[in-house]
Amino acid sequence: xxxxxxxxxxxxxxxxxxxxxxxxxxxxxxxxxxxxxxxxxxxxxxxxxxxxxxxxxxxxxxxxxxxxxxxxxxxxxxxxxxxxxxxxxxxxxxxxxxxxxxxxxxxxxxxxxxxxxxxxxxxxxxxxxxxxxxxxxxxxxxxxxxxxxxxxxxxxxxxxxxxxxxxxxxxxxxxxxxxxxxxxxxxxxxxxxxxxxxxxxxxxxxxxxxxxxxxxxxxxxxxxxxxxxxxxxxxxxxxxxxxxxxxxxxxxxxxxxxxxxxxxxxxxxxxxxxxxxxxxxxxxxxxxxxxxxxxxxxxxxxxxxxxxxxxxxxxxxxxxxxxxxxxxxxxxxxxxxxxxxxxxxxxxxxxxxxxxxxxxxxxxxxxxxxxxxxxxxxxxxxxxxxxxxxxxxxxxxxxxxxxxxxxxxxxxxxxxxxxxxxxxxxxxxxxxxxxxxxxxxxxxxxxxxxxxxxxxx
Numbered sequence: 001x002x003x004x005x006x007x008x009x010x011x012x013x014x015x016x017x018x019x020x021x022x023x024x025x026x027x028x029x030x031x032x033x034x035x036x037x038x039x040x041x042x043x044x045x046x047x048x049x050x051x052x053x054x055x056x057x058x059x060x061x062x063x064x065x066x067x068x069x070x071x072x073x074x075x076x077x078x079x080x081x082x083x084x085x086x087x088x089x090x091x092x093x094x095x096x097x098x099x100x101x102x103x104x105x106x107x108x109x110x111x112x113x114x115x116x117x118x119x120x121x122x123x124x125x126x127x128x129x130x131x132x133x134x135x136x137x138x139x140x141x142x143x144x145x146x147x148x149x150x151x152x153x154x155x156x157x158x159x160x161x162x163x164x165x166x167x168x169x170x171x172x173x174x175x176x177x178x179x180x181x182x183x184x185x186x187x188x189x190x191x192x193x194x195x196x197x198x199x200x201x202x203x204x205x206x207x208x209x210x211x212x213x214x215x216x217x218x219x220x221x222x223x224x225x226x227x228x229x230x231x232x233x234x235x236x237x238x239x240x241x242x243x244x245x246x247x248x249x250x251x252x253x254x255x256x257x258x259x260x261x262x263x264x265x266x267x268x269x270x271x272x273x274x275x276x277x278x279x280x281x282x283x284x285x286x287x288x289x290x291x292x293x294x295x296x297x298x299x300x301x302x303x304x305x306x307x308x309x310x311x312x313x314x315x316x317x318x319x320x321x322x323x324x325x326x327x328x329x330x331x332x333x334x335x336x337x338x339x340x341x342x343x344x345x346x347x348x349x350x351x352x353x354x355x356x357x358x359x360x361x362x363x364x365x366x367x368x369x370x371x372x373x374x375x376x377x378x379x380x381x382x383x384x385x386x387x388x389x390x391x392x393x394x395x396x397x398x399x400x401x402x403x404x405x406x407x408x409x410x411x412x413x414x415x416x417x418x419x420x421x422x423x424x425x426x427x428x429x430x431x432x433x434x435x436x437x438x439x440x441x442x443x444x445x446x447x448x449x450x451x452x453x454x455x456x457x
Contacts (some may be wrong), residue, residue, distance in 0.1 A: 002102050002123060004130060004178060007031070011296050012060055013184025015110070017132060018044070019121060021101035026050040027067060028119060028132040029180045032246055032278035032328045034063040034070060050098055054134025054180060055116040056239050058147045058232045059187050061330045066245040078108075078115040085242035090117060100124060109136040109167060111160025112143030112187070113278040114152070118167060120175070130176045131200065137164045138182035138193035142209050146225055147232060148189070153222070156199035160189075161217050164209035173201030178298040186228045189221050227381040227395055231300030231329050238330050246327035250320065253311060254336035256346050257281060262310055266334065268303055269310040272318050275420030279435060281342045281349035283312070288424035289351050291318060293299055293417035300423070301395050315339055350429050354420075356438040360410055361446040369406035370434070375413050375422040384440075384449040386412070394418045397425060404431060412443070 007016040009031050016042050017028040025046040030037050041048050048071040051064050055293035056077075065085055067077035075095065079089025090096070092108035105120040105128070121130040135143030142164055145156035161450050177198050181187040190208070204210045204365070208217055254262070263269050265284035271288045272295070278288035289299050301310070309326070311334045313319040319337045326334070363370060372389040374381060381391055391440030392400050409431055413419040416437035423435035443449050 004077045007036055007040055011294060014180055016178055020044055020046040021099050024049045024099045028065050029054055030060045032063045032064040033324050034067040034245060037067060041114060046075045047293045050074050052119055052434050055113045056081055056236050058235050059185060060328045061243045064241050065242050078117050079113045083196040083240045109163035111136055111145055111156050111163045128171050128175050130166060130178055131171055132178045134180045135187050137167050137203060138179040138188055140186050140206055141182055141190035143181055143187050145188035157218050157221055158198050161209050161214050168204050168210050169201055171200045173199060175200045190224060226377050229297055229301040234330060248323060251334040252338045254338050259345055267308045270323050272311060275281055279352050279354045281351050283342060283346045284350045287428055289421050291321055296329055298421055302328045310335050311337045313339050352435045354437045355434050355441040357446045357448060361448055370408040370410050373411045375411060375418050380414060386443060386448045394422050397422055408432045410434045410436055414440045
């Protein structure tokens, strides 16, 4: 009996998969830290014989080549992908036998990339029982078509519609769907994508690519696209070059003097604790990107690429977790690390205030009008905004520091995490900040919001 085991990468909103028959297994779209995949195979008591890539990924560094080398497995991807290493190239319609119990048929499904492949998993009778759809057909959405640049977007968005329909036509409705993206990944074309399990038949009832005609699908998808992380630009080149296995050994430990020298030199000293702990006391000039949220997405999006990174954590485990997330996007080695608390890292911690939307409403009602900075994405801002607020999406804030209002600045997002990150960036640069740690629904409840045509955008 075939079993499919998902391997979640929550911080990036992705999944890898291991499918096995009780003896041998295949892996689809493995992440860089392949020890997790090896552990799943060991627990299942199976040997990895084949590793498949649906596409040259744009949102993470693959572990596929390293996994194939570590296990002696065959490494397979589209024969038309331009890569710098030996692999087995596949063409549309080719069938790869894994064992007597299972095989894989490659299906060319362009849209997320030009050479994207989906893989239909066949049982012993040759019937499709599942499909690994990568960045093609997702739960309630499709992969975004704009990651290769504007010159490719129009062709890819139309191709994506046809690819989704090809899967729905070529596969039985009962076939289970196993996408790589769509669990919070910015590779999804729709922020409204939902679901974590389902079948092809489920998607025919709900997925825009299968319920809308081509014109309406293309129009709606393109209208809904928003910014994606800046580090994506570095992922495809790394994957095409053939990344090796990561080094997850702990970095050297820094003392207070070393931390100060690194901050003064413009390096990034990143505090991994949650926003509440950071605001209460932290090293002056350090930045807070807590592990409780999308840590590596925002680290990779905000940091000038190649800047040395120092990690500060309450525990060594916290640092190790951050280091594991960093290698997934090609930030291979932290410069140094330190653990404990701010008193261990500096003799004079600094702090800033955290507040709620009710606090902001009370301050505004008193006649004291601090500046309000909205760091949500443009698509989020499109529904409601606080009257008179300034809008600078978090990923643009370092390039637009001269637009941040003078004086006290109350920073908000949709739930508090990004507000804390943005507040730390501004505080490190001398701004007087208050981070709003609250759900934006409370801004509505407090009477603070207006339609965006009355807000300062």
